[in-house]
Amino acid sequence: MSDLTASELEKVRAILKREPNETEAGIFTVMWSEHCSYKSSRLHLKKLPTKSQRVLVGPGENAGIIDIGDGADGKRWAIAFKIESHNHPSFIEPFQGAATGVGGILRDIFTMGARPIAVMDSLRFGPLDDPSAGDRNKRILEGVVSGISHYGNCFGVPTVGGECVFEPCYNGNPLVNVFALGVFRHDEIFFGRATGVGNPVIYVGAKTGRDGIHGASMASAEFTQDSMQKRPNVQVGDPFMEKLLLEACLEAMHTGAIVGIQDMGAAGLTCSTCEMGSRAGTGIEIDLALVPQRETSMTPTEIMLSESQERMLLVAEAGREQEVFAVFKKWGLDAVAIGRVTGDGLLRVKNRGVVVAEIPNRELADEAPLYDRPHGAAPYRPAPVEAPESFVHRAVCGDFNADLVTLLGSGDLCSKRWIWQQYDYMVRTNTLAGPGGDAAIVRIKETDTSIAMSLDGNGRYCALSPREGARLLVAECCRNLSTVGATPVAATNNLNFGNPERPEIMAQLVETIEGLAEACRFFETPITGGNVSLYNETLGEAIWPTPVLGIVGLMKTAPPVTIPFKNEGRTVTLIGGLGTCDDVRFGGTQYAKSVLKTLWGLPPALDMAYEKRVQAVIRQIVTQGHAESAHDVSGGGLAVTLAECSFGGIGAAIEITSSLRSDVALFHEGPSRIVVSTAAPEMVERIARDHGVEATRIGVTMKERLRIDHNAVTCIDFPVDRIQAVFEQALEDQLAPQHA
Amino acid sequence: MRYGVVVFPGSNCDHDAWYAVSKNLGQSAEFIWHDSSALGDVDAVILPGGFSYGDYLRCGAIAKFSPVMKAVREFAARGGLVLGICNGFQVLVESGLLPGALLRNRDLKFVCRPVTIRVETVNTPFTCRASLGQTLTVPVAHGEGCYFADEATLAALRREDRVVFRYMDNPNGSLDDIAGICSERRNVLGMMPHPERAADHLLGSADGRVVFESMLQFLAAQPRAAVSGRTPVHA
Numbered sequence: 001m002s003d004l005t006a007s008e009l010e011k012v013r014a015i016l017k018r019e020p021n022e023t024e025a026g027i028f029t030v031m032w033s034e035h036c037s038y039k040s041s042r043l044h045l046k047k048l049p050t051k052s053q054r055v056l057v058g059p060g061e062n063a064g065i066i067d068i069g070d071g072a073d074g075k076r077w078a079i080a081f082k083i084e085s086h087n088h089p090s091f092i093e094p095f096q097g098a099a100t101g102v103g104g105i106l107r108d109i110f111t112m113g114a115r116p117i118a119v120m121d122s123l124r125f126g127p128l129d130d131p132s133a134g135d136r137n138k139r140i141l142e143g144v145v146s147g148i149s150h151y152g153n154c155f156g157v158p159t160v161g162g163e164c165v166f167e168p169c170y171n172g173n174p175l176v177n178v179f180a181l182g183v184f185r186h187d188e189i190f191f192g193r194a195t196g197v198g199n200p201v202i203y204v205g206a207k208t209g210r211d212g213i214h215g216a217s218m219a220s221a222e223f224t225q226d227s228m229q230k231r232p233n234v235q236v237g238d239p240f241m242e243k244l245l246l247e248a249c250l251e252a253m254h255t256g257a258i259v260g261i262q263d264m265g266a267a268g269l270t271c272s273t274c275e276m277g278s279r280a281g282t283g284i285e286i287d288l289a290l291v292p293q294r295e296t297s298m299t300p301t302e303i304m305l306s307e308s309q310e311r312m313l314l315v316a317e318a319g320r321e322q323e324v325f326a327v328f329k330k331w332g333l334d335a336v337a338i339g340r341v342t343g344d345g346l347l348r349v350k351n352r353g354v355v356v357a358e359i360p361n362r363e364l365a366d367e368a369p370l371y372d373r374p375h376g377a378a379p380y381r382p383a384p385v386e387a388p389e390s391f392v393h394r395a396v397c398g399d400f401n402a403d404l405v406t407l408l409g410s411g412d413l414c415s416k417r418w419i420w421q422q423y424d425y426m427v428r429t430n431t432l433a434g435p436g437g438d439a440a441i442v443r444i445k446e447t448d449t450s451i452a453m454s455l456d457g458n459g460r461y462c463a464l465s466p467r468e469g470a471r472l473l474v475a476e477c478c479r480n481l482s483t484v485g486a487t488p489v490a491a492t493n494n495l496n497f498g499n500p501e502r503p504e505i506m507a508q509l510v511e512t513i514e515g516l517a518e519a520c521r522f523f524e525t526p527i528t529g530g531n532v533s534l535y536n537e538t539l540g541e542a543i544w545p546t547p548v549l550g551i552v553g554l555m556k557t558a559p560p561v562t563i564p565f566k567n568e569g570r571t572v573t574l575i576g577g578l579g580t581c582d583d584v585r586f587g588g589t590q591y592a593k594s595v596l597k598t599l600w601g602l603p604p605a606l607d608m609a610y611e612k613r614v615q616a617v618i619r620q621i622v623t624q625g626h627a628e629s630a631h632d633v634s635g636g637g638l639a640v641t642l643a644e645c646s647f648g649g650i651g652a653a654i655e656i657t658s659s660l661r662s663d664v665a666l667f668h669e670g671p672s673r674i675v676v677s678t679a680a681p682e683m684v685e686r687i688a689r690d691h692g693v694e695a696t697r698i699g700v701t702m703k704e705r706l707r708i709d710h711n712a713v714t715c716i717d718f719p720v721d722r723i724q725a726v727f728e729q730a731l732e733d734q735l736a737p738q739h740a
Numbered sequence: 741m742r743y744g745v746v747v748f749p750g751s752n753c754d755h756d757a758w759y760a761v762s763k764n765l766g767q768s769a770e771f772i773w774h775d776s777s778a779l780g781d782v783d784a785v786i787l788p789g790g791f792s793y794g795d796y797l798r799c800g801a802i803a804k805f806s807p808v809m810k811a812v813r814e815f816a817a818r819g820g821l822v823l824g825i826c827n828g829f830q831v832l833v834e835s836g837l838l839p840g841a842l843l844r845n846r847d848l849k850f851v852c853r854p855v856t857i858r859v860e861t862v863n864t865p866f867t868c869r870a871s872l873g874q875t876l877t878v879p880v881a882h883g884e885g886c887y888f889a890d891e892a893t894l895a896a897l898r899r900e901d902r903v904v905f906r907y908m909d910n911p912n913g914s915l916d917d918i919a920g921i922c923s924e925r926r927n928v929l930g931m932m933p934h935p936e937r938a939a940d941h942l943l944g945s946a947d948g949r950v951v952f953e954s955m956l957q958f959l960a961a962q963p964r965a966a967v968s969g970r971t972p973v974h975a
Contacts, residue, residue: 153850154752244750422849428752429760429936
């Protein structure tokens with residue numbers, strides 16, 4: 001565990017006006033850990049935009065909430081969503097680490113009163129064919145996927161999308177970021193506030209054990225040789241218990257007897273008590289002897305710091321406890337009054353009547369040290385800026401067919417069906433578009449609105465330029481949503497970085513946040529909450545800066561536009577035009593990684609104003625029904641995008657003309673481009689023209705074959721089923737044991 | 741018609757079944773809590789998908805002891821229509837209302853995807869509106885859906901025309917591609933695919949509606965006394 005530093009201990013003494021005892025020191029250690037207090041990032045997170053007319057609740061609560069308009073019942077509806085990481089536990093114990101990651105974020109959603117209706121996951125692993133770590137990476141991937149599958153499927157929330165990317169920097173530090181979204185009416189929103197002096201504080205859900213003690217501080221430290229001994233710090237999840245907890249909590253909320261509620265996540269009982277008290281400006285007094293326990297002779301510190309899963313803390317209206325107890329009894333769950341709200345602002349923890357800790361709530365929850373860590377250094381770069389000579393003078397008559405196969409079969413771009421087929425992505429019968437599309441879409445049955453969601457991250461771009469990478473990330477997520485016809489409205493972010501005490505890492509974090517802030521402001525997608533995961537390092541090796549962004553968009557419920565071409569003989573139009581790319585900007589592409597096996601340069605150049613117009617164009621085209629299919633150009637560039645559009649069995653004959661070298665023209669990843677197939681090309685062009693956006697006719701769909709000519713030379717020519725087989729089979733092949 | 745949807749702790753397709761019947765088909769539907777010892781005034785019962793009681797033991801192994809299953813058994817014995825979907829099928833098998841067992845999928849992984857199933861008999865209250873050999877696109881989502889029975893049981897199922905659906909592309913290793921079977925009296929159907937997830941064109945397929953529509957047609961043709969299960973059907 002990471003203990004309090006000398007200066008932090010000094011601050012504790014100043015707050016308490018005495019020495020902390022062991023329990024108090026433990027409480028401060030977890031609450032002031034990086035994981036709980038954001039002490040290294042808070043200063044910079046303030047730069048993020050957090051408000052809009054739709055934002056009902058921004059950062060600081062368990063999840064952000066935005067208004068989505070009226071329901072059929074005439075009431076106002078809203079969605080709550082947030083992203084959380086469970087990186088460290090998933091490395092130590094992949095199955096339970098990932099499972100409890102899902103459990104934790106689901107509780108964040110239903111503690112606000114919302115019913116979870118969608119989950120997405122952003123995963124990062126080391127390469128499966130890594131010479132030394134490949135086998136371990138496979139085990140971690142399989143464990144993480146089955147953990148997510150186990151928890152989400154049993155709980156009954158659809159896992160509707162996500163992404164999975166492989167880089168050596170995640171060999172010793174996989175990333176598991178889970179996004180969840182729930183739905184409710186405005187009048188069903190609850191907050192984690194302990195209001196009303198004298199009100200009972202009630203503990204509900206699973207019993208408290210010794211699991212997960214100091215999980216929050218573990219998540220705030222680098223990995224060392226000893227980390228595998230931290231397996232006991234990983235919690236064990238019980239999705240059935242969580243399902244009961246969900247139903248019981250929502251039912252109890254409907255009694256009207258609950259005034260505040262918060263889940264016990266990181267730092268368990270400690271965090272839920274002091275945060276609820278701090279938000280309400282009240283004190284909380286509890287007696288640990290009353291806490292349901294599944295192990296004997298637990299010490300007060302252990303009970304306070306336990307991260308046992310599937311537990312909630314709620315404050316009920318005095319005199320109405322029995323209504324709450326009755327609901328939990330129906331669901332077979334423990335519900336016990338363990339204390340009450342007081343007026344003195346103190347967290348007073350007793351054990352059989354004896355005070356074992358007494359700390360002011362506000363100082364504990366909100367007065368954590370705030371560090372302005374040095375970030376004057378240039379952000380750490382893993383690669384040179386200049387393109388290698390071998391690329392600059394590359395002969396252009398490469399075998400592009402082989403290159404396309406390499407890309408489609410790469411871990412990053414290949415179909416992730418093997419993963420998402422293990423997730424129930426349809427339960428609750430709302431999924432209009434599930435995994436494998438540009439954005440996932442779930443309908444809200446009670447309204448005529450559907451929610452589109454995109455979860456994305458790009459560590460490679462951010463490693464080359466954190467600021468530009470972050471802006472591209474916002475643009476990409478918003479483009480994904482626009483491509484299915486949705487208007488982006490709000491975002492949540494998970495910032496995965498290395499050790500912030502190193503200035504070149506801290507510089508990555510600061511630049512990323514500033515890039516996100518600029519782009520989120522521009523695209524009008526305020527950040528309503530999120531998570532920061534630092535110290536993602538193993539043996540001094542930091543991961544690439546990996547911000548993961550979840551953006552939600554709103555659309556009218558309708559059959560969704562999907563990626564595959566639907567009919568032969570349709571015009572294929574590239575909204576946004578062919579774009580351009582110089583040698584330096586090519587170095588971060590998937591082509592550079594998978595085919596040239598090198599990394600250099602800068603991410604693709606982004607013109608945010610143009611991007612925004614492109615998104616307006618595609619939204620209009622899609623919502624007016626002019627596109628039979630739509631797919632944005634991203635990893636692997638135009639050639640990969642066109643291949644993916646062909647996987648419904650209809651290919652295309654494409655002819656592009658440009659001044660670019662063929663490899664660059666086919667595979668560059670310049671943003672602001674979307675491929676549509678349409679029976680109304682003039683209409684598509686007119687809409688584009690109205691917005692000052694290029695719309696280039698690049699070909700015609702045809703049966704069973706994909707052919708791409710560049711400057712009248714055929715570069716790519718394939719039967720669709722052949723490249724599709726590569727795309728579909730690659731991940732499974734990579735996971736298969738090398739020696740049977 | 742009145743459908744009752746049983747809710748076990750851990751059921752998670754209960755609302756989906758309720759929605760399909762009440763909103764997509766416009767019938768009345770109500771939830772029946774697992775500790776009820778009576779089903780109330782319902783014409784048909786649905787055991788929905790999910791993880792009853794967590795299913796940490798064999799799927800459905802705990803559910804069979806619930807008070808509501810005693811009532812379901814009695815309802816079925818009187819000829820009442822019982823549709824078990826996914827976990828509901830597992831519960832029916834564990835309860836002895838249907839023969840055989842549902843094992844872990846062939847590749848030991850949960851599988852969620854649309855599958856194509858073929859209607860193998862129209863001589864059931866659940867398929868009487870379908871045509872023989874008709875194919876339906878309906879999703880599966882399960883980890884333990886591999887149907888298994890001994891040779892004698894399989895032979896009996898075939899002989900008695902009780903294999904109701906077969907997979908065209910078997911997702912789980914079920915023997916004889918079995919996706920759904922009915923009871924001897926034909927009033928109890930268990931199926932792994934989810935017809936309630938294919939009851940709305942917006943979700944990609946409405947092929948599953950035929951199961952519910954068949955039940956409606958069958959019930960409509962019965963005298964009320966038979967509907968509530970006092971006279972055996974197909975006696």
